[in-house]
Amino acid sequence: MSVEASQLPANNLPADAENISLRGFNLHAGPFYRLPDDGAVRRFAFIALDKHMNSVGTVHGGLLMTFADIAMSRTSRLATDAKSCSTISLSCDFVGAGKLGDLIDIRVHVTRRTRTLVFMSSEMKAGERVLMSAQGMWKITP
Amino acid sequence: MTAAPEGFTEVRLVDPFELHVGPAFSQGDVGVRRYAFQVQAHHCNLRGVVHGGMLMTLADMTLGQAVWDVTDRAHSVTLNMQHQFIKSAKEGDWIEVVPELTRRTRAFVFMRGDFTANGEIVMTTSSVWKLLGQD
Numbered sequence: 001m002s003v004e005a006s007q008l009p010a011n012n013l014p015a016d017a018e019n020i021s022l023r024g025f026n027l028h029a030g031p032f033y034r035l036p037d038d039g040a041v042r043r044f045a046f047i048a049l050d051k052h053m054n055s056v057g058t059v060h061g062g063l064l065m066t067f068a069d070i071a072m073s074r075t076s077r078l079a080t081d082a083k084s085c086s087t088i089s090l091s092c093d094f095v096g097a098g099k100l101g102d103l104i105d106i107r108v109h110v111t112r113r114t115r116t117l118v119f120m121s122s123e124m125k126a127g128e129r130v131l132m133s134a135q136g137m138w139k140i141t142p
Numbered sequence: 143m144t145a146a147p148e149g150f151t152e153v154r155l156v157d158p159f160e161l162h163v164g165p166a167f168s169q170g171d172v173g174v175r176r177y178a179f180q181v182q183a184h185h186c187n188l189r190g191v192v193h194g195g196m197l198m199t200l201a202d203m204t205l206g207q208a209v210w211d212v213t214d215r216a217h218s219v220t221l222n223m224q225h226q227f228i229k230s231a232k233e234g235d236w237i238e239v240v241p242e243l244t245r246r247t248r249a250f251v252f253m254r255g256d257f258t259a260n261g262e263i264v265m266t267t268s269s270v271w272k273l274l275g276q277d
Contacts, residue, residue: 025193028163028184051162060159061220062202066195073194087194091224 012047012103020044020074029066034074035105042078044071045105048098048126059098059131068092068106068122068134075108076118076138083141085118090136102126116140144180147236153177153207160203163196170240172211177204179237181259191230192237192264197257198225200237201267205253208241209271213251221250221270228266231259244268249276 013033021030029052035043046067054060069087076085098104104126111119117137124132146152150167160166163185167178177200185196201223209218231237237259244252254268 024186024188025184025196026187029195051158053159054157056217060157060199060202061223062163062195062199063159065198065202065223065225066193069194069198084189086230087225087227089224089226090194090198091222092198093222094220097219 013045017045020070025066026070029063030070032067032070038107040110042071042075042108043105044074044108045103048100048102048104050100053100057100059100059102059104061092061094064094064098064104064124064132065090065092065134067104068124068132071106071108072120072122072134072136073138075110075120076140079110079113079118080140085138085140088117088137088139090134092132092134095130095132096126098126098131104131111135144182147178150176150178153203155203157203159199163199166200166203168207173243174240175208175211176238176240177207181231181233181235181237183233186233189230191232192235194225194227197227197231197237197265198223198267200239201225201255201257201265201269204239205241205255205267205269206271208243208253208255209251212243212246212253213273217274218251218271219274221272223267223269225265225267228263229259231264235259237264249273 017033106124108122121135153166239255251271257265
């Protein structure tokens with residue numbers, strides 16, 4: 001089985017998914033998408049392509065951490081209207097394995113926002129299967 | 143494309159995602175092996191500094207190779223990785239790390255690393271790995 005970006009099963013992604021992979025490493029590692037909010041929860045998704053995999057046929061941990069970082073960084077900016085926020089720390093538990101072709105989504109929750117910091121947690125799933133839980137803090141760049 | 147720094151050889155990457163973001167280089171023997179990675183434009187974010195996701199991917203690659211080394215190539219999975227982002231690095235910088243074994247038990251490996259650029263720490267990572275088939 002081979003999955004290329006041009007062959008994305010379009011019906012897997014909601015029509016209102018917004019491509020947020022425009023430049024740099026986000027584009028190189030993506031494409032990643034923003035999904036409509038669920039109340040205060042920010043949602044993002046991507047489809048696991050060939051380039052995202054490791055040699056044992058599961059999605060690479062580095063790519064999952066990249067997706068968490070991109071989703072949580074974007075959430076920190078949405079929560080603060082800051083132009084830029086920097087990751088200070090991120091802890092990732094690898095709960096389950098992602099597979100080629102999976103539609104993988106993440107839900108990001110802001111735990112607390114202070115004047116200079118945003119604390120967040122997130123849960124990443126493929127369908128009902130949990131792949132990762134992550135928590136971290138971001139600094140608001142003035 | 144990056145050429146190997148003097149004394150380093152290119153790491154033979156096999157994971158498609160690592161081939162997609164590589165190359166990486168290493169020198170030295172098991173336990174004191176040093177890894178080097180040069181930041182290129184496509185590893186950076188909009189602010190022109192290396193993306194956290196790229197640094198975390200490098201951590202997964204290099205600490206994973208170190209786990210592979212110390213377990214004599216046992217199959218393992220990453221259980222947890224914790225990263226602290228200390229300082230930024232930019233295009234052209236070389237990121238280096240010498241992974242350090244914190245502890246190995248029958249079923250777990252604890253591995254950490256300080257990732258440096260120009261002699262200063264960019265990121266510290268600690269990680270927990272589970273050896274497959276061991277309770």
